[in-house]
Amino acid sequence: MFADDAAKKDVKTVRIASEVWHNGQFVNWDDARIHVMSHVIHYGSSVFEGIRCYSTKRGPAIYRLREHMQRLLNSAKIYRMDHGCTLDELSAAAVELVGRSGLDQCYLRPIIFRSLDEERPAFGVNPFPNPLSCYIGAWDWGKYLGDEAIEQGVDVCVSTWNRLTPNSMPVMAKSGANYMNSQLIKMEALTNGYAEGIALDDRGFVSEGSGENIFLVHEGRVITPPLSSSILPGITRDSVIQICRELEIPVAETGLQRAALYVADELFFTGTAAEVTPIRSVDRIQIGDGKRGEITARIQQAFFDITKGERPAPGPWLTYVNESRKSDGDAGSNGHKVPADKATRAVATEATDPLSRYTAVVTD
Numbered sequence: 001m002f003a004d005d006a007a008k009k010d011v012k013t014v015r016i017a018s019e020v021w022h023n024g025q026f027v028n029w030d031d032a033r034i035h036v037m038s039h040v041i042h043y044g045s046s047v048f049e050g051i052r053c054y055s056t057k058r059g060p061a062i063y064r065l066r067e068h069m070q071r072l073l074n075s076a077k078i079y080r081m082d083h084g085c086t087l088d089e090l091s092a093a094a095v096e097l098v099g100r101s102g103l104d105q106c107y108l109r110p111i112i113f114r115s116l117d118e119e120r121p122a123f124g125v126n127p128f129p130n131p132l133s134c135y136i137g138a139w140d141w142g143k144y145l146g147d148e149a150i151e152q153g154v155d156v157c158v159s160t161w162n163r164l165t166p167n168s169m170p171v172m173a174k175s176g177a178n179y180m181n182s183q184l185i186k187m188e189a190l191t192n193g194y195a196e197g198i199a200l201d202d203r204g205f206v207s208e209g210s211g212e213n214i215f216l217v218h219e220g221r222v223i224t225p226p227l228s229s230s231i232l233p234g235i236t237r238d239s240v241i242q243i244c245r246e247l248e249i250p251v252a253e254t255g256l257q258r259a260a261l262y263v264a265d266e267l268f269f270t271g272t273a274a275e276v277t278p279i280r281s282v283d284r285i286q287i288g289d290g291k292r293g294e295i296t297a298r299i300q301q302a303f304f305d306i307t308k309g310e311r312p313a314p315g316p317w318l319t320y321v322n323e324s325r326k327s328d329g330d331a332g333s334n335g336h337k338v339p340a341d342k343a344t345r346a347v348a349t350e351a352t353d354p355l356s357r358y359t360a361v362v363t364d
């Protein structure tokens with residue numbers, strides 16, 4: 001019964017890149033395999049990212065590449081993973097992978113995990129004896145919450161599962177193990193006929209969806225829970241905050257009670273996979289007019305225009321793959337380091353305002 005449910009609700013995968021980047025080399029998709037006794041399989045010891053690459057008139061463009069790779073490095077640091085990959089190397093690898101794949105648009109999945117030293121196997125919880133592996137895969141992915149979700153909005157529930165507490169599993173780190181919590185939230189929602197679940201934090205304040213941050217619109221103001229509500233510091237969330245400022249829509253981070261969701265004028269999710277997705281009902285209570293709200297539509301439009309390269313972004317958010325590869329001169333060989341373009345370099349030092357700190361330590 002569970003498998004049947006899953007099959008109905010999977011996201012369409014259109015095409016998969018034939019190569020995977022592994023520790024500085026490109027390997028064939030079929031060769032990107034690990035031992036079943038790897039530490040990560042038993043103890044969840046991985047950190048990862050999800051990055052979108054959009055189709056633009058200038059070819060494929062990776063969205064906020066360095067911010068994503070910086071978050072990956074932060075996640076690895078939290079879990080004491082001394083992997084030796086640098087921000088430049090990871091960013092260059094992503095550019096090169098997309099270039100070699102021939103995909104015009106795709107979703108990138110960098111991952112660092114604890115594997116198995118087959119010469120000197122270690123099977124305990126202690127992760128230190130297990131070698132670290134870093135991979136990046138890519139595939140062309142459909143709309144995460146369904147094809148119509150972007151326009152029509154989705155029906156969601158408040159989950160009976162709470163989000164992780166900051167001193168049990170740090171949600172600031174995008175670790176594979178955190179997604180066991182996400183899976184509980186997601187499965188409960190799907191089983192009960194909803195597209196997604198919203199988790200509360202351990203105090204009962206609104207936290208986030210299983211794979212998205214959440215925003216509320218109330219009397220013309222846009223509000224989102226702070227990092228202290230056990231949320232992943234989402235890069236799309238940060239983008240939306242900056243877009244709101246550009247559009248002169250007041251925006252704030254504030255703790256939200258569950259009931260605030262029901263009486264909101266508009267609600268929407270943000271995330272790399274979900275992009276900007278309106279929410280039309282929560283627990284079968286209609287939100288606003290039960291369709292995409294006016295402010296959500298404005299933000300969504302600006303977001304998609306930026307990702308298509310058709311509207312200037314508040315910062316240097318797009319890394320154009322073809323231009324980045326060309327500017328390096330010789331980017332074709334395996335494991336070659338391609339310096340990221342100047343635009344993306346600048347981003348690393350850009351965010352100083354608390355509302356735009358995607359790697360912030362804490363806000364309230």
Ligand SMILES: Cc1ncc(COP(=O)(O)O)c(C=O)c1O
Binds near residue numbers: 050208231232271
């Ligand atoms: C739990 C969770 N929250 C929020 C997000 C949104 O983060 P981002 O916009 O960086 O993709 C994601 C997606 O990665 C997520 O898995």
